[in-house]
Amino acid sequence: MDDKFVVTPKEDKTVTMTIRIDRTLQEEYNELSAKTNRSRNELISMALRYALDNMIIKDEE
Template sequence: MNDDFIVTPKEEKSVTISIRIDKTLQIKLDELSSRSNRSRNELINMALEYALKNVKFINGTKKEQ
């Protein structure tokens, strides 16, 4: 019988970052967090995923066009 204790490297699926947001945005996130029973972190991740899937990038400004 093999009694080896096998340990493999942990895959990092998330990273910790620090951002600054307006106080009013933090209040709205906290309210939504309470209403939805989701963490502020979870809501921010959902919002970022949505933004990245739906972003429209426009080169230049109106003056340059």
């Protein structure tokens, strides 16, 4: 039997970050988390990625 159970080191690409948000925003993410069966952390991470990918920065005039 040559089948081996191979375990490789885990790549940790995440960091812990603390932010302050309005309570109502937290409540909305709690509700969305319950509806989608995704963690609040996952949803916020998705939203942050979307914001960065779709952001336009205007020069001040």
